[in-house]
Amino acid sequence: MGELTVKSSVKEIIDRTLRLTCLRVRNGIAGILCSWNGDNVRRTCLISFAIILAVSMLISCGQQQNKKPPPPPMKVGTLKVDKGTIEQVLELSGTLNFVANTTVSSEVSAQVKSIEVADGQALEVDQVLLVFDDTKIKETANQASANLQKDEATLAYNKIEWEKNLELFKSGSISHTQYEQKLSNYQNALAQVEADKAVLAKALQDLNKTTVKAPVAGLLSNRYVERGDWVSEAGKLFMISDYTRVYLEAYLSDIDVGRLNVKRILTGGIEGEVTIDSYPGKAFFGKLTYIQPVANQGRLFQVRVYLDNPDMLLLQGMFARGRTVYKEIPDCTRVPLQALLEQIRDNDYNAVYVVDSDRKAQLRRTKIGLTDAKNAQVLEGLKDGDTVVVYGKEILSSGQPLEPSEIQKPAKASRGKETAVEAPKMQQESPKTPGNGNKRS
Known part of the structure; x- marks a missing residue:
């Protein structure tokens, strides 16, 4: 409070001195005019000169009293115009799938005796997964073997009868009907023997299929049966997934597909970056190598980005x-897109505030080309190294003094991923006024 009081007193003394000086000058000129006895012409000239001098001094005094301090510089955040690459990106979203999901099915109709693997277990080729109870299958095989022996004996008898009646038919001793009957019996017995052989062979094969093995290596991702279940032939048992490769399944409109180089995708693929909410800050990289040639009912095309998943x-x-x-x-x-003042359109004009050599804001028109998520291509109006205002530009005017603070550019993560940065504080400090000092009285 003491410092502010002293400053206020000094200012009052200076203002009072100026006013007294102006008053004395005016009174002195008036006294001279009153005592002047010369001719009218000289007197008129001197009066005019005195009036002009008095008015000039009064104006000067008024200007001294009304003069205000200049405004402080505005704090702004800036970035440099630079050289680099503009990347136009297509965004995707969808679900991950394993590349290979192999369904293991039953080749026999039997009851599950034991399950030799656990859910989620990593499997090797030919590893035992499940064992069926072979009791029923053995019974079927034994029954088929007995039937075969019986039917083979019947076949032998019918064959002898047919051969004997064939000679009698040729000599005319029996009728054609009697011969046909013996032939039919022989043929039926022969067919029955073949049927018995097929049943026996099937039963023996089923005995070899009661132990189910993994056809491929992978992860046991699903199990459809429990111990004791009766499974029919072709019934589902397990699903084995090859987890070493996955793909992102997404869908694009025809407009988005039109932006892609389909030939390049089908021949070698294009690089893709995938992020998962479960792993924040981590990116996975693969290739987009598949576009569905036919749209679905929603007129969307399926695309796949394949990724390694060791x-x-x-x-x-x-x-x-x-x-x-x-x-x-x-x-x-x-x-930077943050520096543009107007609505952003590709291949159109826009405006930015540039910091000149005197640290003042200068409004400049510029033409931009293509844009990406962070930058716009400059076609004209700016050059590499120009400093542009990105924070605080909304309240600037051309010629305004600035206190620029260059912002740290976002640090690039792997393959172009960038982290966010915090905007600097742009509040302008208000000048101190009497009564708002920092010292306590």
Whole structure:
């Protein structure tokens, strides 16, 4: 309070001195005029000169009293116009699936005796998965063997009868009807023997299929039976998944598909980046190599981004987001999108505030080309190294003094992923006024 009081007193003394000086000058000129006895012409000239001098001094005094301090510089956040690559990105979202899901089915109709694996277990080729109870199958095989022996004896008898009646038929000793009867008996016995052989062979094969083995290596991702279940032939038993490769299944409209280079995708693929909500901050990289040639009922085309998954971090059914770059413009002049003042349109004019050499804001028109998520291609109006305002630009005017603070550019993560940065504080400090000092009285 003491410091502010002293400053206020000094200002009052200066103002009072100026007013007294102006008053004395005016009174002195008036006294001279009153005592002047010369001719009228000289007197008129001197009066005019005195009036002009008095008015000039009064104006000067008024200007001294009304003069205000200049406003402080505005704090703003800035970035540099630089050289780099513009990447146009296509966003994807969908579900992860294992590349190979093999369903193991039963080849026999039998009851489950034992299950030799656990859910989620990693499997090798030919590893035993399940054993069926072979009691019924053995009974079927034994019955088929007995029937075969009996029917083979019947066949032998009918064959002898047919051969004997064949000679009698040729000599005319028996009728044609009697001969046909013996022939039919022989043929029926022969057919029955063949049927018995087929049943026996099937039973013997089923005995070899009561032990179910893994046809492929992978992960036991699903089990459809329990111990004691009766399973019919072709019934589902297990699902084995190859977890080493997965793919993101997403759907695109015909407009988005039109942006992609289909020939390049089908021949070698294009790189894709996938993120999973379960692993924040981590990105997985693969290739988009498949586009469904026929749209579904919703007029959408399925696309797939294939990924390696050696550590089994990615599981079937996870929701995933993907992005793929479908167009690049390398080594072009770029301006941050945050610096643009008007609505952003590709290949159109816009405006930015540039910080000049005097640290003042200058409004400048510029033409931009293509854009990506962070930058716009500069076609004209800006050059590499120009400083543009990105924070605080909304309240600027051309020629305004600035206190620029360059913002740290977002640090790039793997393959172009960037982290967010916090905008600096742009509040302008208000000048101190009497009564708002920091010292306590």
